[in-house]
Amino acid sequence: MHTTDAPRIAIVGAGLGGLACARILQLHGRQVTVFEREASTGARDQGGSLDIHGGTGQTALRAAGLLDQFRALARPESQEWRVLDPTTADALPVTVPVHDDDSPEIDRGQLRGLLLDSLTEGTVRWNRAVTGVQPLEDGTARLLFDDGGTEEVDLVVGADGAWSRVRPALSDATPRYDGVTFIEAGFDDCAQRHPHLAGLVGEGTMLASAGSRALLAQRDSTDHIRVYIAFHAPRNWPESSGVALDDTAAVRAHLLKMFDGWHESLLDLVRHNDGGFVDRPVFVLPAPHTWEHVPGVTLLGDAAHLMPPVGLGANLAMLDGADLARALITEPTVDDAVRAYEGLMLPRSAEAAQECAAALDHLLPAEEA
Template identity: 50%
Template sequence: MLVADENHDPREAAMTTTTHVAVVGAGPGGLTLAAALQRGGVTVTVLERDDGPHSRDQGGTLDMKKGSGQDALAAAGLLDAFLWHCRPEGQDQRVLDRDGTVLAEEITAPDDMANPEIDRGVLRSLLLDALEPGTVRWGTTVREIRRDGDRHVLETGGGSVTADLVVGADGAWSVVRPLLSAARPEYSGVTFVELRISCVDTAHPAVSALVGRGGMFSAADAKGLVAQRQGDGSVRVYAGFRDALDWPVAAGLSLTGARFDDAVAVRAELRRRFDGWAPALTAMIDACDDAVYCRPLYALPVPHTWPSTPGVTLVGDAAHVMSPFSGEGANSAMLDGAELAGEILAGPDVATAVLRYERTMFPRATVNALGAAEGLDGFFSADGSAHAARRREEMIAEHSRRNAAAQCT
C-alpha cells in the first residue's frame, strides 16, 4: 500500500503506534522508508556507517521513474522538491556501435517527466532534509543483531539500539539479511571500471558532444562503454567487460578498497581491452580523472524470498541486489521503503504489515531481477549495441505507456 498523495497527511489514517523502527542504512531505500514513516508519526532511527552525508562520493546519476521512484518520493512528501531538482533532459539516450555509428537516439520532449535524472548526492540531501534532525546516526556500523523477547537489539561499535522492527536497508552485503535468508550475492561475471571526467564541456568538448545531455551506450564482443552526464558538469563512464573476479591481479593492478592505485596503468589496461574501438569512444578512457574504481557486479539468486519473520525485514539491494541493467535498483529500493511505511501506517500490527509488504515486494523484485539479468547478458554479448538499441525501443514504448497512464490519472 502506497500513500502517494503529496498533500495527504498520513497521520490521519495511521494506526496509533509506539513502535520503534530501526533502519540499517541511509541509502535511497532506508531514507525513503524513514521519511515516509516519520511523516506518519512513527518513531524511526537510521543507523548509517558513513561518517556523514557527504563523506563519500555517492555514485552516478539515477533516473527516477513514474510508477516506482517518483511514487515513493510522493509518499515521502518529496515529489515537488524532486521535480524542482531533477534533469528531464538527462533522459536523452544514444546507442552507438563500436565504430561510433549512431544506431538509436532518443531526444527528450521538454514536458517528458517519465524518468528524469537526479544526482545521487542531491537525492540523498533531499531525503535527509525531510527528516527530523538526529534521525540518522552517522558513523554507526551495525555489527550484530540479536533477538530479545519480542524486540531486537542492534549492536554497534558505540553501544546498542533496541527496536520493535529492524529493517535491513544496508545494501548488497547486508548484516540484517542472514537473520532471514542464507542467500549471498554472486558475482555476475561482469566488472565495471568506473571513470569520471571532470569539467567535460571545457576540458573535453568532443567527449561532451559524444555523450550529449543524457546517456550514451556502446557494446560489442562482450564489452561495453556506458557514459552518463551528471548534474555537476562531469561525465561518469563505466567500462564493462566479462572476466574473472580477480582480473586486476592478473593485469598487475592493485587496489586500495575499490580504488585502483595506478590510474595510468588502468587506463593502459582499458585501452588494450577496447583496442580497435572508435577513437571518439576510447577518448573517454584517456580523458578520465585519476580516481578510477573497480565495481564488480553482483546479484542475489532469483527468486530471493524468505519466510516472514516477526520484527525483521529487508528493503532494496539487501533484499534483491541485481545488475544495474534493470534500471530499477534505486527506484525499487525507494518503492520498497515507501510501501513498507504505508503498510506499517495502515496497521493493524507490524507483523501483518511486514507480511503484506513482502507479498507485494517478492514478485516485483523477481520480475526486475530477471529483466536485469537478461539486460546484462544482452549487453555483454557479441552484438551488445544492437541488443541495447532494441531495448531502447522497448523502453521508449514503455515510457510512452507510462506517460499516457500518468495523463489519465
C-alpha cells in the same frame, strides 16, 4: 512484543530506500531512527545520475510529499540515450531497455540530500555501525553495534545494501560475482576541458557496445562525465592480467588493448580521464531471494534483492521503503505490516531480478566458449 501505539522502528542504512521509508513514517506521525555507519552525509561520493521512473521511484516520492521538489531538481533532458557504433561513432537506433517516457535524471547525491533534509533533525544517527541483529522470542529484535552497545526495538529494517549486516538474521544468502565488471573513470568540467567528449555523450547517457564489451558515459548536473568500461572477466582479473589497479597507466594500457579497433573518439574516454580507475564488479543475490518470515526483522532495497545495475535498483529501493511505511501505517500490528509488505515485495523483486539479468545480458552478452 512491545505494544504501545508508538512502535520502536529502526532502519539500518541511510540510503534512498531507508530514507524514503523514514520520511513517510514521519509524515504520518510515526517514530523512527536511522542508524548509519558513515560519519556524515558527505563521507563518500554518492555516485552518478539516476533515472527515476514514474511507476516506482516517483510513486515513492509522491508518498513522501517530495515529488514537486524532486521535479525542481531533476533533469528531464538527461533521460536521453545516445547509442553509437563502436567502430565509427555514428549514431545508431536506440534499442537499450527504456522504462517509461517520464524518467528524469537526478544526481544520487541530490536525491539523497532531498530526503535527508526532509527528516526531523536527529533522525539519522551517523557513525553508528550495526554489526548484527538478534531476533528475540517476544517478536522484537536486538541491534548489535560495533562499539559493543545494543538496542532493542520492535522492528529492524535492513536497508544497508549489498553487504547487509541485517540480512543474516533472515537468510544465509550472500552476494556472488556475476562475471561482469565495470571500471569507472571520470572527467571534470567537461564543457570547458573536454568539449569533444561533452558533445559525444550529450546531455544524458551514451552507450557503445560490441559483443561482451561496452562503454557507457553519463553526464551529471555538475558537468562531470562518469564513464563505465564494462566487460566480462574473472573476479581476479587484475592479478590474472598482471595489472595493479593503482597503476593508472597500466590499467589504461590494458583497457585500450581490450578495446582495440574502436573509434578514436570513444577511446578518448579511456585515454584522458581525470584521476585513476575504480573497479566495480557486479555482485547479485540469488534470484529469487526469499526467506521465511521472522518477526521483528525485514529487508528492503539491495539488502533484499541485489540485482545487476541497469537502472532499477534505486527505484525499487524507494518503492520498497514506501510500501513498508504504508503497511506500518495501515496494518494493526507491526508483524501484520511486515507480512503484508513482504507478500508484495518478494514476488515483485523476483520478477525484477529476471528483468535486470536479461537487460545485462542484452547489453553485455557473454562470449561463447
